[in-house]
Amino acid sequence: MSDTALIIEDDEDLANIFAEALRGVGFEVEHVADGKKAEERLKSGAVPYLVLLDMHLPHIAGADILTNIIKQDERFAKMTVIITTADARMGEAYVDQVDFVLIKPISFVQLRDLTARLKPKDQS
């Protein structure tokens, strides 16, 4: 199984921090900064092991990517989905559809420790 983590986040600094956290526990990190690019990446490239999806994205909202792409394609059935949002109520609304909901602000240590537990067993 791939050990790629896809970060879909429009804020460069946050993406950078998330990437360091994920790299720190051994993921191959890919980053896309808007909804449209995320859609293209998910549809064309290999299925990542984990996706960190921001709900507030330019062009196509994170919620739409979740409902219209990830939930529609069998290929993503086993992919670990973590959504990130600053809106706690929005997070609550999706808590049953994804593996984890992280409410911003998201701590570097918290993300690192969480993803360390989620890593494929053969890789850790």
Place this chain on the structure above:
Amino acid sequence: MKAYINQILDVPTSDPDDARRRRLLNIMLFGVLLAVMLGLIAIVLDSIRSQRSSSESEMQLLLGGTVAVTLGIFGIYQVNRRFSGRWAALSFLLLLTTIFVFTDSAEDLANGRSLFLFTLPITIASLILAPQASFLFAAISSAIVAWLGMSVGLSINVFVVSGFFVLALVSWLSARSLEAALQDLRAINANLDRVVAERTQALAESLDRERIEAGRNQAILNSIADGVIVFDRSWTAILANPAVKGMLEIPLELIVSKNFRDLIEHPRLNPGSRSLLYAMIEHDTQPIGFRIEWGGKTLSVSAAQVYNNKGEYIGNVTVFRDFTREAEVEKLKSKFVAIVSHELRTPLNAILGYSEMFKEAVYGPINEKQFNMADRIMKNTQRLLGLINDLLDQAQMEAGKMTIQMRPVKPAELLDSLHSVMDKIIQDKGVQLTSEIDDNVPEILNGDAARLQQILVNLVNNAVKFTDQGSVRVRLFFVSEDTWGMEVSDTGHGIPEAELPFIFETFHQVDSAATRVHGGFGLGLSIVKQLVNLMNGTIKVQSKMNEGSTFIINLPLVVPEEIVENWRNA
């Protein structure tokens, strides 16, 4: 005719007894005049029929007598009308007695068929002169009868005289009681008149007062800027002020005396607002306030039932206030707060993340001073984030957007995550945090974990802030089958008694010097209170200066169906 007769009979006097006597006298005068005329005609007819030629002197006497009596009656009438009832009555009675003396032979008058004639003046005297006057005429009649008797050689008839006096006594008694009865009647009437007059006066005054009051109320209604419509029990508008016209942009004629149900069918009212107004009409039990959209306006509506002074429900009064501007400002404000909070939180998240990475030595080893500096950056960033979260929560609550999401919650987990958030802060402060759960608190209950958590964190944070040594104690407790509670107590500074009523107010800070040391917007407790209210719970605080404070929250206890049985059995 009747009026004409009344005019003839009337006498100018204000004394009702006198008036009655004089009117009676007038009637009698006319009666006697009529009798004299009829008598004269009868005698003339009789003499013609019997072919008996009366002597000329007899006829002259008869005519003279008739003329004299007629003149006498007219004179008495004039005296009675213009001068004095007493003198007229006396003259009439004397005239009557005199006439009687000439109506028959002396024998018959004194002791025979015409004796009864003398009873008439005795009886009449009591009615038209005075009750006791009957005795006077009994005496006069007795004297006449005696004189007439003696003139024909008869002795005084004692029976006749005593009969006269007995009759006088009876007349006196009945006339007196008649007068007394009339007097009573007049008193009753006068009293009745007085009562009627008083009532009329009072009614007129109260009508006046009502008119003044109504005028004043109308003036008040007309001058206030809020739109007011008063409805009767069936929601038909009975009154509306000019402000309503401007607010709803409908002429008053289309509001007053129309049913409210028809008015709210107006196309300018948006459907959501229409159903709110329908709900208000159908369930008009409580005074309520809400907002509606009418045309381009936002109106705040408050309605209250009206009761009269007997406590009977008589209708409703509904007040409309133009809230358009405030609503816009409010919308802008919450939008502003939401944007600002979001825009502030994103860079803060970056600061937090980078300082964590620095502290975690992601890019290589750091020395102790650098580590401490990174730690300070993190702590301050977290504090700033906390403040922004409070502001955002407050803005959400003000906008009515804060909702409570009920899900099964494990009380034990609430305390676990409380410890994970607070333990470090507690340690740094050098105090202790202890927590416990009462045995009979159910293992799982329905609640909003995030908000319950927020309440506990806010209360503990607050307690730690004002506690320099000792401990902060958290206890979850069971009250009854439908109530549970959370209690946070500390051994800190305590809250001055004067401040207790205000500590839950927004932006309230106890003792500004202490706040300068401890920081915060003063939103923490206000948010706690509002969250507890949203959960239909209650919060109270007990505090003693320098001994500590205890916050006690009671919340509705709802246990998820599937574990109710286990919990009861346990």
